[in-house]
Amino acid sequence: MNVFARTGISRLSPVQSGAAGMRVVATGLLVVMACVYLAARAFEDRHPALGFVRAFAEAAMVGGLADWFAVTALFRHPLGLPIPHTAIIPRNKDRIGDTLALFLKDNFLTPTVVARRMYKVDVAAAIGRFLDNPDVTGEGRLRQGASRLFATILDALDQERLGGMVKSAIGQRLRALDVSPMLGQALEAAMKEGRHLPLQKSIIDWAGQTLAANEDLIRAMVHERANTLLRWTGLDEDIANAIIKGLHKLLFDMADDPDHPLRAKVNEAFANLAFDMQHDKEMKAKVAQWKGVILDNPALQRWLDGLWEQARSGLLKAARDPDAVLAGKFGEMLRQLGQTLQHDVKLRTTINRFARRAAVGATASYGDGIVRLVSDTVRGWDAHTVTGRLENAVGRDLQYIRVNGTIVGGLVGLTIHALNVWL
Structure with a gap:
């Protein structure tokens, strides 16, 4: 004691x-x-x-x-x-609180005053100096403290509930996203640049491998559907071999000739599909239905679970050891960004303008609330x-x-x- x-x-x-x-x-x-x-x-x-x-x-x-x-x-x-x-x-404590609140509002929390103050603050340069060398003037301790605080908050949150919120937010964004026009535009652009040709070739190769693996099945089908005369004379075997040979030749010709008529038909089908996905309402509805089925699939939910856990683990690791993160490529990227912010006048002006508008907007939106908070706090004493x-x-x-x-x-x-x- x-x-x-x-x-x-x-x-x-x-x-x-x-x-x-x-x-x-x-x-x-x-x-x-x-x-x-x-x-x-x-x-x-x-x-x-x-x-x-x-x-x-x-x-x-x-x-x-x-x-x-x-x-x-x-x-x-x-x-x-x-x-x-x-x-x-x-x-007169209530009147003092109201007067203090009005003083803050009139002299500090007006958009005009905040804008005038923000004109003198170079936010972008300050961020650039911090990113370029975060260990000077005690900012390293600030970074360490902020990292520990972030790690503690992230670790203390209910992970099941937080993960559910993240997955729900991702799911809602995906369900609200109209993917049909995007897929159609992507397919159309791929066809213009010829990036669909490897896919065509892969499909032809797969068809050839599937045909070779199922020749016996084709022979059995021809044998079952042939009449007794064809079976007795053995012509069913010749017909099956002819069908298999013809299919192999067709696939070989398609693989060797980019201008093959069947390839042109496939390209036409791809073009129609790209157009329909962008402009046809029925096709858009089908794509939306397929998207819903995929999103409701348990496998996708498990994938989102794993994605969230990986992201959370990465955030915790980075927060608990910011020096290790900053020592790698990510840190080098941040340092380059800091140097750019210090020397790129146009970018710095853009960021400072954004910061100024954000501060003025926050003042306009929440200034009265801060004033009421001061007044109500004093009244509560x-x-x-x-x-x-x-x-x-x-x-x-x-x-x-x-x-x-x-x-x-x-x-x-x-x-x-x-x-x-x-x-």
């Missing part, structure tokens, strides 16, 4: 200690002036100079007492007496809390006023007494 607990004295902040010390000084000076006045009055007849001392002490007491009354009347009733127009701050906080904030200076009042009052009394003696 510390000395404050043993003695029953609460620990005071430096501001409170300073105010209390000056209160002792001001009160002690007033007591000294009272003692000097009593002593000078008792021995005033023994020497003329004591009259000046008495006049100084008398006026100093008046000045000190007047300033003590004025200072005390701000926060409470002097001597506990309900004197009118005292305890000004406790009685009890009178003792308001008095204590304001007295702690300005108490030391107010006690200096008492000291000055005592000294100035004494000097005025001394001057008046001197003029009275000399004139």
Whole structure:
């Protein structure tokens, strides 16, 4: 147990200690002036100079007492007496809160003031300097603290609920996305650039491999459908071989000839499909239906689960060890971005304009809310809390006023007494 607990004295902040010390000084000076006045009055007849001392002490007491009354009347009733127009701050705390809120609104939280201030702030350059060298001027500690805070928040959140929110958001975005025109445009662009040809060749190769693997199935089908005469003469086998050979030749010709008529038909089908996906309502509806089936597939949900877990693990790893992340390619990219922000005037101007508009927009949207927050907070404080906080904030200076009042009052009394003696 510390000395404050043993003695029953609460620990005071430096501001409170300073105010209390000056209160002792001001009160002690007033007591000294009272003692000097009593002593000078008792021995005033023994020497003329004591009259000046008495006049100084008398006026100093008046000045000190007047300033003590004025200072005390701000926060409470002097001597506990309900004197009118005292305890000004406790009685007017709501009006003080409203006035403070209006002061903030008129002088700080107006779009014009914020815009004028933001013109002087180079946000882009500051971000660029931080990204270029985040370890200077203590910013490394700031980065470490922000990283730990982010990691703690991310780790403390309900992962199942958070993952569900992320998956739900992704799912809603995908369901709201009209993918049919996008697929049609992508297919159309691929055909114009010839990027669909490898796909065609892959399909032809796959068809050839499938045909070779299922030749026995084709022979069995021809044998089952052939009549008894064809089977007895063995012509069914010749027909099956001819069909298989013809199909193989067709596929070989298509693979070797990019201008093969069947390839042209496939290209025409692709072109029609690309057009329909962009302009045909029925095709768009079918694509949307297929998209819904895919999104409802449990396999896709498991894939989203794994994607979220990978993203979360990566974020946690980066947040817990930002130095390792910044030491790699990602860090090099950030440093290059920082250098670009510092030297690219056009980009810096664009970012600063965005920051300025964002700040002005936030002020316009939330300035009144901040003002109400200040006003409601002050209104919610009890009178003792308001008095204590304001007295702690300005108490030391107010006690200096008492000291000055005592000294100035004494000097005025001394001057008046001197003029009275000399004139």
